[in-house]
Amino acid sequence: MKTLEKVNYKGFIWPLIIGIILWCITPWRPAGLSSQAWEMFAVFVATIVGCITKPLPIGGTTLVGLVVTVLVGLAPMKDVVNPKTGAVTDTGVLSAFSNSASWLIAMAFIMAYGISKTGLDNRIAYWMIRRFGKKSLGIGYAITGLELVLGALIPSNSARTGGVVWPITESISESYDSKPNSPSRKKIGAYLDFMAFHANILSTALFITGAAPNMVAQQMAQQKGYTMTWGGWFIAATVPVAVATVIIPLVIYKMFPPEIKEIPNAKKWADDRLAEMGPISKPEKIMAAVFALSIVLWVLSGFFKIPQLDSTFVAFLAVALLLVTGVLTMKDALKQTGAWNILIWLSILIFMAGKLISYGFIGWFSKLIQNGLHGISWEIVLAILVLLMFYTHYFFASGTAHMTALYLPFLSVAVATGAPLGLSAMLLAFTGAINASTTHYANGPASILATTGYVKQGEWWKMNFVLGIIYLLIFGIVGTFWMKIIGVW
Numbered sequence: 060m061k062t063l064e065k066v067n068y069k070g071f072i073w074p075l076i077i078g079i080i081l082w083c084i085t086p087w088r089p090a091g092l093s094s095q096a097w098e099m100f101a102v103f104v105a106t107i108v109g110c111i112t113k114p115l116p117i118g119g120t121t122l123v124g125l126v127v128t129v130l131v132g133l134a135p136m137k138d139v140v141n142p143k144t145g146a147v148t149d150t151g152v153l154s155a156f157s158n159s160a161s162w163l164i165a166m167a168f169i170m171a172y173g174i175s176k177t178g179l180d181n182r183i184a185y186w187m188i189r190r191f192g193k194k195s196l197g198i199g200y201a202i203t204g205l206e207l208v209l210g211a212l213i214p215s216n217s218a219r220t221g222g223v224v225w226p227i228t229e230s231i232s233e234s235y236d237s238k239p240n241s242p243s244r245k246k247i248g249a250y251l252d253f254m255a256f257h258a259n260i261l262s263t264a265l266f267i268t269g270a271a272p273n274m275v276a277q278q279m280a281q282q283k284g285y286t287m288t289w290g291g292w293f294i295a296a297t298v299p300v301a302v303a304t305v306i307i308p309l310v311i312y313k314m315f316p317p318e319i320k321e322i323p324n325a326k327k328w329a330d331d332r333l334a335e336m337g338p339i340s341k342p343e344k345i346m347a348a349v350f351a352l353s354i355v356l357w358v359l360s361g362f363f364k365i366p367q368l369d370s371t372f373v374a375f376l377a378v379a380l381l382l383v384t385g386v387l388t389m390k391d392a393l394k395q396t397g398a399w400n401i402l403i404w405l406s407i408l409i410f411m412a413g414k415l416i417s418y419g420f421i422g423w424f425s426k427l428i429q430n431g432l433h434g435i436s437w438e439i440v441l442a443i444l445v446l447l448m449f450y451t452h453y454f455f456a457s458g459t460a461h462m463t464a465l466y467l468p469f470l471s472v473a474v475a476t477g478a479p480l481g482l483s484a485m486l487l488a489f490t491g492a493i494n495a496s497t498t499h500y501a502n503g504p505a506s507i508l509a510t511t512g513y514v515k516q517g518e519w520w521k522m523n524f525v526l527g528i529i530y531l532l533i534f535g536i537v538g539t540f541w542m543k544i545i546g547v548w
Contacts, residue, residue: 070114078105089423096418099133103411110404110460117457118400121407125152134414150417155410158278159371161402166374167214167268168398170350172391173381174212177342180223182333183208188227189329195247195317198325199308202228202251203258207304210262212350215397216270217503219262224255225507231328232513235319239512250317252513257307257496257526259504264492264534265300267292270502271401272458276488278409279467282416283474285484289357289370295485295547299538303530310529314522345384353377408463416467425471437477442535444469444483445490449531452494458502462491479548482539489534496527 081101088097106124110117128134129152139149174180183205191201202224209219232238232248239248263269267277267289277287356373381387392398415421432440448469455461466487473483495501499509499519509519542548 067112067114070109070112073112074105074109074114077108078102081105089427091423091426092420093418095133096415096420096423098131099128099411099414099418100420102128102131102133103415104464106408106411107460107464110457110463111455116400117459118403121404124411125155125407128152128411128414134410150410150413152407152410155406156402158406158409159369161274161406161409163371163374164214164268164271164274164405165398165402166371166378168218168401169378169387169392169395170353170374170381171213171215171218172395173346173387174350175223176391177340177346177386178336179343179346180209180212181227182336182339182343185329185333185336188231189326189333193322193325195250195320195322196308196312198231198247198251198322199254199312200304202255203261203304203308206255206258206262207265207300210266210269211354214268214270215503216259216263217507218397220255220259220504221507224258225511228252228255229511231322231325235322237319237513244513245318247317247319247322249513249518250311250315252508252511253315253519253522254308254311256504256508257311260493260495260530261300261303261307263495264303264489265293265296270458270492271405272462272491273488274405275408275459275462276466276484276491279412279462280470280484280488282413282467283470283480283484285480287484287488290359291547292485292488294545295538295542296489298541299489299534302537303533306529306533307526310526311522314525315518342386345386346381349377349380349384349386352380405459408459412463412467421467421471424468425475428468428472429475432472432476435476437473440476441473441478441483441486444473445486445531445535448487448490449494449527450497452497452501455501458491458495461494466491482542482548485542485547486534486538489538490531493527493530493534496523496530498523 078101081104082098085094085097085101088094102124105127106121109120109124114120115123129136135149135151137151137153138147139151140146141148187201187205187208188198191197191204205227206219206224209223213219213223228251232246232251235247237243237246237248263273267273267287273292280287353373353376356368356376357370359368378387378392382389382392448465451465452458452461469487470483473487474480495505499505499516508514509516
């Protein structure tokens with residue numbers, strides 16, 4: 060007998076309560092706001108709360124929010140066009156799915172499956188362990204290096220951790236009899252587990268395609284007139300990430316030292332696994348070549364405004380090449396539910412945020428904060444906003460929901476008080492990556508690595524608090540000066 064799928068109906072309670080309350084106080088909305096602006100705000104907030112309480116997966120939650128937006132008359136299904144001028148007078152919800160960033164990430168997910176299917180990701184991992192794995196600190200740096208490489212290859216930070224990095228660290232830990240939920244966890248497993256998490260933070264910060272929140276920031280910044288390209292983000296992130304890559308593993312090694320300092324068998328362990336894989340295969344070679352071509356074209360797209368070098372087109376080109384060469388099949392592409400899921404929810408959230416702008420809510424909010432901060436220098440305002448962006452993540456279990464809710468308002472406030480657009484856009488975006496150094500539920504990788512039994516929850520929070528301060532100092536000071544040198548502001 061067939062049964063209904065499980066739905067977390069309790070998760071609808073808070074979105075409904077908050078959304079209805081906000082909607083009902085529309086007659087008493089703040090001065091200067093239209094009723095449509097406030098109603099759109101009510102639907103948007105309810106949707107973001109739903110992304111946190113998760114009555115449905117985020118794709119389903121945002122789809123419900125989109126349906127509500129249409130039902131209450133805040134957006135039509137199709138674009139409304141003036142018959143005389145041909146100009147679009149009201150943007151329809153179907154236009155949301157023409158968002159280039161959403162398609163870029165969807166195609167990147169399919170490319171990532173090619174990396175996994177061919178085994179190229181594991182081969183890279185074993186090569187790095189073989190080269191740097193003689194000491195436990197070296198393993199920590201190898202994991203960091205592995206994540207930085209995978210950050211360019213796999214656009215999902217959870218996929219990088221869950222699919223590649225965690226299985227490798229777990230295997231190394233168990234090979235040295237370091238077990239979770241036992242005193243032996245501190246032999247090496249706890250150190251590697253925690254190191255893997257922070258390596259993921261660094262890889263997320265280094266690439267605009269490192270995680271979905273980065274792409275949200277890109278689209279929100281575009282709505283304020285600032286364009287983030289793949290190459291521009293990478294160049295801006297290179298120096299602060301490089302500094303953090305040197306410092307973070309050392310700090311973790313000192314703060315949470317493994318009992319095993321030397322790992323004489325690491326090279327043999329990696330060699331054995333490479334031997335099991337055999338020589339590099341033709342699919343791996345093609346996959347590596349296609350991805351190398353994509354990286355080159357993504358970098359060039361940041362310097363040359365050629366339509367054919369559009370970042371999203373490059374991703375489509377890469378997937379087409381993988382299909383034509385037989386590395387992937389269309390069935391492989393259709394099976395990537397993560398790709399199609401993100402295409403739905405990212406498109407919808409960006410569309411709803413755009414409606415907040417068109418109805419004037421974001422502009423009103425910016426002026427409100429600007430008036431409240433009158434007389435305070437933009438440097439202090441920007442610093443406060445960065446700290447708020449970082450520490451409010453204690454209240455979010457989703458980096459995407461957090462970025463969608465706060466990035467655009469914060470960026471608008473920073474610019475309104477005189478802060479340079481480029482600096483504000485990049486600093487707030489980077490903060491959306493490093494604020495994972497907070498809780499055990501901060502993002503997908505945290506949920507994976509904090510529940511393995513190697514690191515206790517109290518240890519996770521305490522060490523992340525210290526490392527969070529280090530991240531803020533590195534990106535706030537080193538990152539700001541570096542972006543000044545390269546002309547971001």
